[in-house]
Amino acid sequence: MPRHDPDARNGRRVSVTDVAAAANVSVGTVSNVLNRPEKVLPATKARILQVIDELGFVRNDAARQLRAGRNRAIAMVVLDVANPFFTDVAHSVETELAEQRRPLILANSAQDPSREASHLDLFGEQRVDGMLITPVGRVLTRLRQLRDRGVAVVLVDRKTGSREFSSVSVDDRMGGRLAAEHLLDVGRRRLVFIGGPGSLAQVRDRWTAAREAVESHADATIRFVETEAMDARAGRQAADTLLQLPADERPDAVFAANDLVALGVLQALTLAKVSVPDEVALIGYDDIDFAASAAIPLSSIRQPREELGRRAAQILLEVIDEPDTRVRHVVLEPELVVRRSTSG
Amino acid sequence: MPRHDPDARNGRRVSVTDVAAAANVSVGTVSNVLNRPEKVLPATKARILQVIDELGFVRNDAARQLRAGRNRAIAMVVLDVANPFFTDVAHSVETELAEQRRPLILANSAQDPSREASHLDLFGEQRVDGMLITPVGRVLTRLRQLRDRGVAVVLVDRKTGSREFSSVSVDDRMGGRLAAEHLLDVGRRRLVFIGGPGSLAQVRDRWTAAREAVESHADATIRFVETEAMDARAGRQAADTLLQLPADERPDAVFAANDLVALGVLQALTLAKVSVPDEVALIGYDDIDFAASAAIPLSSIRQPREELGRRAAQILLEVIDEPDTRVRHVVLEPELVVRRSTSG
DNA sequence: GCACGCGATTGAAACCTTTCAATCGCAATC
DNA sequence: GATTGCGATTGAAAGGTTTCAATCGCGTGC
Numbered sequence: 001m002p003r004h005d006p007d008a009r010n011g012r013r014v015s016v017t018d019v020a021a022a023a024n025v026s027v028g029t030v031s032n033v034l035n036r037p038e039k040v041l042p043a044t045k046a047r048i049l050q051v052i053d054e055l056g057f058v059r060n061d062a063a064r065q066l067r068a069g070r071n072r073a074i075a076m077v078v079l080d081v082a083n084p085f086f087t088d089v090a091h092s093v094e095t096e097l098a099e100q101r102r103p104l105i106l107a108n109s110a111q112d113p114s115r116e117a118s119h120l121d122l123f124g125e126q127r128v129d130g131m132l133i134t135p136v137g138r139v140l141t142r143l144r145q146l147r148d149r150g151v152a153v154v155l156v157d158r159k160t161g162s163r164e165f166s167s168v169s170v171d172d173r174m175g176g177r178l179a180a181e182h183l184l185d186v187g188r189r190r191l192v193f194i195g196g197p198g199s200l201a202q203v204r205d206r207w208t209a210a211r212e213a214v215e216s217h218a219d220a221t222i223r224f225v226e227t228e229a230m231d232a233r234a235g236r237q238a239a240d241t242l243l244q245l246p247a248d249e250r251p252d253a254v255f256a257a258n259d260l261v262a263l264g265v266l267q268a269l270t271l272a273k274v275s276v277p278d279e280v281a282l283i284g285y286d287d288i289d290f291a292a293s294a295a296i297p298l299s300s301i302r303q304p305r306e307e308l309g310r311r312a313a314q315i316l317l318e319v320i321d322e323p324d325t326r327v328r329h330v331v332l333e334p335e336l337v338v339r340r341s342t343s344g
Numbered sequence: 345m346p347r348h349d350p351d352a353r354n355g356r357r358v359s360v361t362d363v364a365a366a367a368n369v370s371v372g373t374v375s376n377v378l379n380r381p382e383k384v385l386p387a388t389k390a391r392i393l394q395v396i397d398e399l400g401f402v403r404n405d406a407a408r409q410l411r412a413g414r415n416r417a418i419a420m421v422v423l424d425v426a427n428p429f430f431t432d433v434a435h436s437v438e439t440e441l442a443e444q445r446r447p448l449i450l451a452n453s454a455q456d457p458s459r460e461a462s463h464l465d466l467f468g469e470q471r472v473d474g475m476l477i478t479p480v481g482r483v484l485t486r487l488r489q490l491r492d493r494g495v496a497v498v499l500v501d502r503k504t505g506s507r508e509f510s511s512v513s514v515d516d517r518m519g520g521r522l523a524a525e526h527l528l529d530v531g532r533r534r535l536v537f538i539g540g541p542g543s544l545a546q547v548r549d550r551w552t553a554a555r556e557a558v559e560s561h562a563d564a565t566i567r568f569v570e571t572e573a574m575d576a577r578a579g580r581q582a583a584d585t586l587l588q589l590p591a592d593e594r595p596d597a598v599f600a601a602n603d604l605v606a607l608g609v610l611q612a613l614t615l616a617k618v619s620v621p622d623e624v625a626l627i628g629y630d631d632i633d634f635a636a637s638a639a640i641p642l643s644s645i646r647q648p649r650e651e652l653g654r655r656a657a658q659i660l661l662e663v664i665d666e667p668d669t670r671v672r673h674v675v676l677e678p679e680l681v682v683r684r685s686t687s688g
Numbered sequence: 689g690c691a692c693g694c695g696a697t698t699g700a701a702a703c704c705t706t707t708c709a710a711t712c713g714c715a716a717t718c
Numbered sequence: 719g720a721t722t723g724c725g726a727t728t729g730a731a732a733g734g735t736t737t738c739a740a741t742c743g744c745g746t747g748c
Contacts, residue, residue, distance in 0.1 A: 013413070013493065015704055026728045031706055041726065056489060061469040062409035063704035066733050069357070071406070081431050091426060094452070103466060106450050108438070122447060125405040145400060149357065232633060263637050289576060290634045293607050297639065359734050370698045375736055385696065407734035410703050 014057045023051040034059060065127070070150070073103045074316065075123040076132040077116060079200075081108040082231065083260055085286040085305055086134075089156070092309025093132060100317065102129070111200070111229060113137025120146065130316045132156050136200065140164075152319040156312045158201055159329060166319060168312040168330040172202055175301040175334040176209030179255045179283050182299070182336055184217055186343060188253035188281050191222035194238045194265065195257025198226050203257050206285065210255055222255075230257060235264020243272050252280060253342075259284035259291045262298055266341070270295060277344040287337050297339035304332050358401045367395040378403060409471065414494070417447045418660065419467040420476040421460060423544075425452040426575065427604055429630040429649055430478075433500070436653025437476060444661065446473070455544070455573060457481025464490065474660045476500050480544065484508075496663040500656045502545055503673060510663060512656040512674045516546055519645040519678040520553030523599045523627050526643070526680055528561055530687060532597035532625050535566035538582045538609065539601025542570050547601050550629065554599055566599075574601060579608020587616050596624060597686075603628035603635045606642055610685070614639060621688040631681050641683035648676050 020027045025044060032040045033048045040048075051057075065071050074097055078086040094104045105128070109116035113136050120142045123131055130152035133139070143153050143165065155167035183191055193210055195203045207224055214222040225241065227234035235256060242251060256262035262284030269276055276282050276296045284291055287302035311330050318325055364371045369392060376384045377392045384392075395401075409415050418441055422430040438448045449472070453460035457480050464486045467475060474496035477483070484504065491497050491509070499511035527535055537554055539547045551568055558566040569585065571578035579600060586595060600606035606628030613620055620626050620640045628635055631646035655674050662669055 013704095016706095017704080027705080028707080028728055028730095029726085032727085035706075039726080044726085056492075058468050058489075058493065060410070060471065060704055061466075062406045062415070062471065063733090064469075064706075065406035066404070066410050066704080066735085067706045069733075082428070082435060084426065084428070087425050087431065091452075103451075107447075108435075122405075124402050125408075127404065127406065145402075149400075149402065232637075263634070267637050290607070290637075293576070293611050293634075293639055295637055295639050295641065357734090360736095361734075371735080372698055372700095372737080373696085376697085379736075383696080388696085404734050407703090408736075410705090410734080411736045413703070 013060075014055045015060070016057070019048065019051050019055060019057050022055060023048045069127070070129050071127050072101075073105050073126070073128050074130045074132065074313075075105045075107060075119075075126075075128045076156075077107045077109050077119050077123075077134065079109060079111050079134050079136065080230065081106065083258065083286075084288040084290065085258065085303065088288075088305045089309040089312075092306045093313045096310050096313035097317075109134075109136050111136050111197070113139075117142065124149070124151070127151070130154070130320050132312055132316060134158055135160055150323070152316055152323065154312055154316040154319060157308065160201065164327065166315050166328045168308055168315060168332070170303045170308060170332045170334050172205035172334075173209035175285060175303070176206035176255075177213045178334065178336045179206070179285065179301050180210035180213035180222065182338065182342060183253040183255060183281055183283060184214065184220060186277075186281060189217070189220045190251045191220065191253045191255060192225055192242060192251040193222060193255045193257070194225045194227060194235065194261055195230060196227035196234070197229075198224070203230075206255075206257055223251075227261065231260045232264035232267065235261035235266075236268040237264075239265040239268035239272075243268065243274070250280075254280055254282045256282070256284045259286045259288045259298060259300055262300070262341075263290065263294055266294060266296060266298070275344075277340065277342050282341040291337075292339065294341075296341045299339045299342040300337050302335045302337045304334075307332060357404075358399045359404070360401070363392065363395050363399060363401050366399060367392045413471070414473050415471050416445075417449050417470070417472050418474045418476065418657075419449045419451060419463075419470075419472045420500075421451045421453050421463050421467075421478065423453060423455050423478050423480065424574065425450065427602065427630075428632040428634065429602065429647065432632070432649045433653040433656075436650045437657045440654050440657035441661075453478075453480050455480050455541070457483075461486065468493070468495070471495070474498070474664050476656050476660060478502055479504055494667070496660055496667065498656055498660040498663060501652065504545065508671065510659050510672045512652055512659060512676070514647045514652060514676045514678050516549035516678075517553035519629060519647070520550035520599075521557045522678065522680045523550070523629065523645050524554035524557035524566065526682065526686060527597040527599060527625055527627060528558065528564060530621075530625060533561070533564045534595045535564065535597045535599060536569055536586060536595040537566060537599045537601070538569045538571060538579065538605055539574060540571035540578070541573075542568070547574075550599075550601055567595075571605065575604045576608035576611065579605035579610075580612040581608075583609040583612035583616075587612065587618070594624075598624055598626045600626070600628045603630045603632045603642060603644055606644070606685075607634065607638055610638060610640060610642070619688075621684065621686050626685040635681075636683065638685075640685045643683045643686040644681050646679045646681050648678075651676060 016027045016030045020030045033045050097104055107119040116136050132154055134157045147153050153165050155165050157169050159167045193207050214220045225238045227238050254265055284298050284300040287300040291298040291300045360371045360374045364374045377389050434450055441448055451463040460480050476498055478501045487497050497509050499509050501513050503511045537551050558564045569582045571582050598609055600609055628642050628644040631644040635642040635644045
């Protein structure tokens, strides 16, 4: 009863050969109908299309790819699919690729170098045409191997190995500076930066620039609270740690390395009845949509994520077309967005 | 200068044949090293592995799939990748599949039947082993075709064509009832349901159950405000429409078909200085993480999304192993979560 | 010394599509 | 009536892997 059409299921799969036989043409003609319909006589085409329909023929993509030597798909490896920042960027990439009818395969490294490596290996075997990656681990060697085998690679939101691979990124140092200077501007002097792991370039750059900004104010300090991940849970935990400090050691401002962490911090502070921004000012990073509608609307550093995805896709397509184009680095600028969490 | 290793790039791609020749074995043995390493003598294996490394051989997945007739991958088509509910479900699916080393290909139908159809066609050509889908359009015919060609199909969060396909879903009617009854319980009588498009089964079920709950109260009313999508923007727009009503026609409670819509409604109401929950009570659906940290923490109907993904993946794997297992329907129960937006 | 058994290895066949040089059929031209 | 030109069609080859029946080589038991 669950069975719907046993014949179709048990019968061997239908191939171009079967279609050709049934339509009394050669396989070449069937292939032409599929790929260069204008090359075949309308009458023949109609007949073949009808047979295709009757037999339920579906082109086998594996065979097609084998013959072509490549896969039209583009793979994208992001740090965290649960972070709206990355899904927004991916969405923008997808939109740009849709024009060329190229599917986007999304993979989540979850900031884990071993997961990242296994995704890269898989995409290598799949011979994707191009790849967008926000690297976590030491992947330069693997990326070179891919490139040498003809896979176009563009780095997103990162410039590692920049002499060899084009990239599109947002200036994290500028973002870090903007955030820190804003906190200083609103009179805060005991800053904390929360983010991690410290091995992530994004985290390092934002932290370093923030530290430099703070160091130019003699009376201000900033310290680094490292987290293992960058989600709300990590933010809550980090904030709980800070709450255990004696009152006179508590920070009066928190700069979270992304908005998810900031939202976590906000939850923990609210729960502990610490007023934001009166007692602690709070700024995040990314300006995801939820930042604006948080319990206390969150100040943040806006990254132009739509443009980031679009430009990345464009450059990737260029590299696919012309692998020897000059390596390019597009650096976009972030922007400070002030909301209630830093300006009560 | 962008060129890294011209030899490797220009040279023909390395195949098992090349490896076999260089290692003085047959292709069969190379294949065994790759797929059944225990079958080959340690010394031979070591030699072949070394050659593989030296030559930079990477198995061609297209050829492998062609031979195998299928692709180990599982495809998942969701309504909206920008909705954390679906990324959470997808994440849970991915985790479950990881044990079998099956990659998950995520595709976004964006509630658009034509996008959904083209994804299905693509996955058909790719001969994925299995597919999880939350259907939008009239896809039953396509799904049957896929099933008849050996693709395991499990419906997620929907029961269309339930005699033929197994499914895992959450009881939307129960959810709709819980939401409406809660609003009635806290004394509201002029309800509005916001969601859409009305063709979505989720929307219909939640609405219908809510209407039924309201109808059993003689003095209460509920009306349907249909949106084109289910994101925050749609929520803001719908709320703006309501705000233009004369004060005595305004609702005193809003039931949004998902949390994104609810957050949009909340933004618009806040902007218009309408107090939530005093003037308008607001409840969402899904209980995404952000619901708890919204400006006014959002009451919602929690769906067990982790379990939803896990069970869906498990059933799919069962169907792949044993295509003729009985069709099963797992229905999970949603749960009311009361927060400030309905209980000031 | 021989047959047997068994693990290791072989290599041709199969998977299905696309490509492209060759061929066909037909009409226009000389 | 023969030739040319041209669009439509043909069909064999190529692409790289896996499978599996057949073979090899070697030690064991008689």
